[in-house]
Amino acid sequence: MTDIKLVALGGVRESGKNMYAIEVDDQIFVADFGLKYPDNELLGIDIVIPDLTYLEENADRIAGIFLSHGHADAIGALPYFLKEHPVPVFGSELTIALAKLVMGSDKQAKKFKDFHVINEDSVIDFGNVTVSFFRTTHSIPGSLGIDFETKVGQIVYTGDFKFDQSAKPMYQTDLARLVHIGEGKVLALLSDSANAESPYVNASEREIYENIREIFKYQTGRIIVAGVASNIERVQQVLDAASATDRRVVLTGRDVEKIVRTAIDLKYIRLPKPDLLATTKELKSLKPEETVILETGRMGEPLKSLARMATSKHRLIHIHEGDLVFIVTNTSHAMETMVAKTRDLIYRAGGEVKAISDDTHASGHANKNDLQLMINLLHPKFLVPVQGEYRLLAAHQEIAEETGMPANHIFITGPGDILSYEKGMLRNSGHVDAGNTMIDGIGVGDIGNIVLRDRKMLAEDGIFIAVVTIDRKKRKIVAKPKIQSRGFVYMKTSKDLLKESGDMVAKSVQKNLDKKEFDWSTLKQAVRDDLSHYLFDQTKRRPVILPVIMEVNQNSAKRQ
Template sequence: MSDIKIIALGGVRENAKNMYVVEVDDNIYILDCGLKYPENELLGIDTVIPDFEYLRQNARRIVGVFLTHGHADAIGALPYFVSEFDVPVFGSELTIELAKIACANEDAAKDFDDFHIVDEKTEIDFESATVSFFKTTHSVPESFGIVVKTRKGNIVYTGDFKFDQTAAVGYKTDLGRLAEIGHEGVLALLSDSANAENPKETVDEHVIFDFISETFEYHKGRIIVACVASNILRVQQIFEAANANDRKVVLTGHDAEKIVKTAMRLNKLHLPSDDLLVPLKDIKKYNDDEVVILETGRSGEPLKSLQKMALGRHRAVNIHEGDLVFITTTPSHAVETTVAKTRDMIYRAGGTVKAISDEFNSSGHASKNDLELMMNLLEPEYVFPVQGEYRLMSANADCASAIGIDNDHIFLLNKGDVAEFENDKMIVASSVESGNTMIDGSGIGDIGNIVLRDRKILSEDGIFIAVVTIDRKKNKIVDVPKIATRGFVYVKTSRDLMAESSELVANVVQQNLDNKEYDWSHLKQDVRDQLNHFLYEQTKRHPVILPVIMEINARRGGRQGKKKKANSKSEKKQTKAARTEKKNKKKSSK
């Protein structure tokens, strides 16, 4: 058995959903526990989290979860994890507070309280390894990288990082600590790949602030700022730019108020003036050129909220003529189509769009040069590009090759791959069960590929329902089959198709009824197959076909009829007896 293993349960060959397992002897160390937001093909899915099956099988060996920062790609799956596993969670003060907010939103996790605050000086000694942390620069303060110190060398996970020499206090990278870790000896480096394709240096944050402030100064209408709620750095810049230009800030996002108040309480976010924030209900008291609306959206995703604003369906704010929608975060490549559609909707509503990413190379992730600098400081023996789609991981691997790391010491893992350190050599020789667990409303993992396939067909070709009532005793159809459809064809112009489909269903059902050995499942499948073939011939489409077979019981109806008839005879006898008694009373009274 290998003493050291590295397993990616998420965050490789995909955007976000970071979760990495480091095994040292008999202990499991979990690095990050994130989610990702669904892409277009995951119809109706709210979020996607890693598959915990391997961890369930080895729950007794887990010593803790170690978090790098407070974004959803690092902490989003934590509420679902702690509802199953009773293990301690470690992170910086702000990261832990954001994790608590996430857990409070889930009933099964809201009572979890095994959180532990750490800083860059913290060292946690376990039986097989020592875990420590180092400061990195990212768009949220107190972002850390993680070091798992083993007897074979350090295993380093960078988390999300970049290098910015002008970074403010709370965001600065500890270069001295990185050099120290490298001097101790790094066996393996798990390196951020999200911006690895970018050959240009990312622009310094003070340049971004100047651009935001200039935008606020020269636009004379209302400004709606789209921002991720947990991007504390960007929120701080928006506050300062609004204050410098005599504008008030209104928070409209579901998560914004909680996160902003938490960051302010911890002194990670500062208000330049006490009256900068105004309640949403007071927005009409100000002219358009006196307000900035900060929209973060539900779960930190502002694009859907912007679409609602453009369509006039937002709960509080709708876009009108003269509005500027200012997108201050850099969307991932996976949502480029959504961004383009959102822009078009905003223009149709009378607004205009401006984005930082249109003007500057802005990102919270390491560029090509940043990655090479990190590797030169740490001098790892093995490199594992993580946090990105395959092409981004490959670009990160190119960076490792460029600084002289042998190709056979660079591993592009897939989900579930197990990298084992055996006989002083790292190899990938096995894998564990790992995939996606989809969250749909209150359902966790109950949506699989079959359901998603049906949803996709429904969204493209609609549904076709055939309802048939039969008398099983007499082996005949009681009435003409009823046909209903939604999202397939326009019924009023397709009456012939509906009639022919009804006739086809009647013939198929009657053929099955004539066969005394038929069963329900075969009957429904036969209807489905015949209809599918016929409808495709007529329309070249494959709707979801739903046969509904209902059966009546003639015998039961007959008994009820006899009972009713008997009751009526009884009622007549009672009425006649009452009349006779009434006549007798009249005679006796005379």
């Protein structure tokens, strides 16, 4: 009897961080290994990756990591696992090239060499499981769906996909292969849900290119294009439109430079003209009507870079009168407030803003019709919607039920939920740890809820510092408390509040000194508690309170 388990370690009930473990007997096959960018609540956090504990504990059982495409939500977490657990990694030519770029950013991880380039014709035999692949249409070449064939049926992972009948050859979906897979027994389908809620038909990439070219044609000033560096198809469209309108393109930032150069070397990006790309040094000599600036921002975040440009804080580009900022990427609902604020800053600087979503519905993900077509091609017995927040997974469930799938054959899971195949049915059978691991600088997982809570309090109510010097032997305060505040109150206009706070700190410290037994932690906590109650009564705010208690021996001080 074949033992099968499906575990979503990320990518469900959230946007990004795709990672799915398919367990067959004693082997684990991992589909994608992604990260996500933090929302505004995660103050100071650079990126978020899945909790890797389960995979680390079972690293000796991992047959391989199989990558569907080269975006950060599918490859970004690789360095944090592979430097300690070197398991084989499989992906298309471009996907592996971009994975190597990601690995190269970490000194330990860049030593990893166990990469395997596969394509849609590759078949890998792991004994009880045969892994094969099929071409899908997405915004980056080399996107592949993955088919894990077991003795009791196939488990198919779509990766990011959509159907576009006018797609260029390197982006085309292999429909014949999907029909062939569907003629077999598809036990479970793990399918992209990122665009399941959209009622709109996706515009074809040809239509999107025509829209970009029209905007370039009638713009007389500089064009600053904000996009995602790894959206190779969009980058190609920008290059083609620039060439068609006699403009040159300046790449700003190391990320976009590396990715575009890699894609050019592998012939996934074609330069219409040899001198189309201009260096940042040439930027000053280019006329506004000859200039396109492609800005992707650090770690794929163009909005922050645009805000710096609009406030003259960017190292190269300052937005001014006559500039057009053209946003060619779709932003998530969580970023709508930031998009609105960034637009306002650009208009204040004298620029104008257009977004590709203003005129066309551009998405690299399947809409309702696409999702239903995938189900009808593959005829899965069970469906596991993945890659999306809860409302998107629920929308995908409704879409599947319209095709005739029974509701009890569709599973909306949470991170870490285990689905087991037993007696012909898929059922929930437990849970593994699968939370978030937050990356801040070089720190991995050392930022928890308590640190985030303190950061939020600091951001909202500031910090209140009380410094007291005591002589513990004589049980008295040597120097009156000194009060400092940052981000809480304006000190020059709050003298009464600060004086009362100082008196309260003195009373609290002296009260603890008068006790028979002295304890440092008890003393500091008493100061925190007294100050916290008083400051909240006076201001209805709760700053972070930092008591600093220093000890001095007066006799020693006099001799010195």
